[in-house]
Amino acid sequence: MALRLMISLPSKQRCLGVYQNLMPMASLGARNVNYQERQNYSSRSERINERRSKKLLVLSFGIAGAAAVSWLLHHQGKKHQNVSASAPIVPGMKRLDLPSYTMEEVAKHSSVENGGKVWVTYGIGVYDITPFIDQHPGGDKILLAAGGSVEPFWMLYGVHKEPGILAMLEQYRIGNISEEEAKSATSNMEDPYAVDPRRHPALKPSSLKPYNAEPPPGLLVDSFLSPSDLFYVRNHLPVPEVDPATYELEITGIGVKNVTLNLKDLERYKTYSVTAAIQCAGNRRSEMSKVKPVKGLAWGQCAIGNAEWSGPRLYDVLRDAGLKEGQPGVQHVQFEGLDTDPTNVPYGASIPIEKAMDPNGDVILATKMNGQPLSRDHGFPVRVIVPGVVGARNVKWLGKITVSGKESDSHWQQGDYKGFSPSVDWNNVDFSKSPAIQELPVISAICDPVDGESVTITNGKLKVRGYAWSGGGREIIRVDITADKGKTWHVAEFTAKDSRKPPRHWGWTLWTAEVPVEAKTGGEVEIWVKAVDSSYNTQPESFENIWNLRGVLNNAYHRIRVNTKGRKGK
Incomplete structure (x- = not known):
């Protein structure tokens, strides 16, 4: 099977090597995270880029921290026994009423095995996050921060650095570390978003890291085709740096040959152009949150755009790889992006085979937007465009296509982008009971x-x-x-x-x-x-x-x- 690799992109084996090398220094202590699968990529370790690697370590803290805060939002009624209702408390600052610990002691609390506990730090504070490990929606990703600092999370998702969320985290405070150790916990880390592309100043961000933004309403409807620079941006992770000279797209799965295509290979296919609107599932979320708070970016009405997308049809590419119509056992076509999370898992999604292999479904592997090469924010060099379907399935920076007998296992397919009854809340939600959003309503x-x-x-x-x-x-x-x-x-x-x-x-x-x-x-x-x-x-x-x-x-x-x-x- 061919391997997909971007020279300037933090690929899976890079992440593994860096996490394993740097985690002891950062006192992550995530000892029970299984990295065996990622070690399969060790043959490519000579391509590790040290600067990008440090940024990915920050990202590992960030997603773990995001999960922790997400859990806190859902369980904000819990009060820690050591928090005084009358004393003014500044989250992350020294608490004279609590004991002091060293980072070495914090690092020992990195697993719930054998009755153990999981501690993390924020600022000078030490927090026991054991109660929400089992309930964490992101699975074992939270263990990447076990025994270490979650502070780099605030570098990644500044929108969460709000007094209410910090106060909720403070409810699980158990102690302090020294100022010197608090500084050393993040001293070797860089901003993983430092190489993100420049954006048009007219865009209105709903978050900066990752960058998500929409154009002003008046500009949105000035043109039938939305200019690339003013098209809404939805990113889940840092924007990867992809070298077009070494770009490869892997195709694998049921009924197809294992194929690796580069950009020149894709250019040999007939080019199709499709005018299609892409809309985020959360478009207009800020209006719904007025009824009752919801989780997600506070989008206005402009998380939507309309463009002409050009590239080969997915139908033609899969047929050329050997897939036959009506292939037994095939249910979904899965897509993986070249943007990866700290556990080396890429952003992923899938669409039903009926859409993917319908020549009239107009699913294309777009290399151009409004006649120009895709910009980095919009998926350069290749993005799958699935017309009529929620933006989350239009995977950017496409690196792999898998013809499969099931949906993608991705968090964004299984644990997000689903609708529920108004009576469902974070105490009784079961994401397995709701289908993933595909087509969007009027x-x-x-x-x-x-x-x-x-x-x-x-x-x-x-x-x-x-x-x-x-x-x-x-x-x-x-x-x-x-x-x-x-x-x-x-x-x-x-x-x-x-x-x-x-x-x-x-x-x-x-x-x-x-x-x-x-x-x-x-x-x-x-x-x-x-x-x-x-x-x-x-x-x-x-x-x-x-x-x-x-x-x-x-x-x-x-x-x-x-x-x-x-x-x-x-």
Whole structure:
């Protein structure tokens, strides 16, 4: 089987070598994490890049720390017996009411085997995180921080460095370490995001590390094709540095030959171009969180974009590798990215074989976006584009394709990007009971004006612009607007839309409307929008009945409130 390798990318064997070499120095003490599988890559160890390796060590702390804080968010009612309700406490600072430990002592508490405990440090604080090891949704990744510091997590996910989360972590405080040891625990680490690409300053970040951002609403609907620099960015890990001269794509699995393709090999296939919208599952999450807090990035309405994607069809590549239609035992096609987590596991996802091997499904291995090579943030050099399907399955920096008898085992397929009943919370959720999101429901949003804006009413009407889209290749057939809370509705005019017919209508629809407004100057107007697709699916009226703990599938009516500052004309 061919091995996939990027010279400038932190590949699996690099991560292994670095973690094994540096973990003792950093007092990680994750002794019961099984690295045997990763050692299969040791033949490539001469390519280890020391600078990138240090950054990956930081990432190992980060994901473990992220899991810990995630658990704390779900169990915020627990109080540690040593925390005084009356004393003001600064998380991570010295506590005179608690004993002191050395890092050597902390490192001894790195496993729950034989009744042991798992301790970590943050700042000068020592914390016993044993209670949430078994409940940790990320499995044994949390053990990477066992016996050491989780502080590098704050370098990775600054959005979590909030007083509430720090206070919850402090509830598990058991002691202190010295300032000198606290500094030494992170002294040899670098920022794993230091080589991320530059981004357009117009983008509005919802997190910096990893970088996730969306364009301003007004800019989003200025063009039918979203410019690459202004296309929303969704990253789960640091952006890999991929050398196109050494790039390889591995194809393996049931019914196919083990094949390795480079960029020149992919260029030999016929190029197809598909106009398709890509949307994050959490688009418009900030609106759902107003009903009740949810876990995830606080996306506005712009975690969506529309582009022309070009490259060979997945269908042709898999057929060329030997896969026959109706191949027995095949259920899913799995994709792995070249971005890896600290345990050397790549970002991964999968789609049903029926979508992957449908020549009319238009799944492509895109090398270009709007006629130009993919940018690093959008998957350079190759990204799988799965039209009509949630963005999480459109894997960037594609490194491996596996034809399989099952779904991807990836966390992002099995333990995330799923919808649940509003009655399900973090105390009773079972991710195995819900299918992974594939096609997305119909959605629309107002992008101009924006919520809270002061507007001028012209001839008794307010001009409104926005987008609408539906997954599964369904076409938008109508967009309805109201300025009187549903008493009267007005049909929007389409200004740009995909020319393909359903079920291959992958692009979004841009619309505009001039809505009659009765409000006086200085009054407030509430505007609602809903869309209807070619299957006559429409949006639910409110978020209350579609609330879910992960804040995904946010497709209720979009509502904004604007203030009228004046009138023109009649």
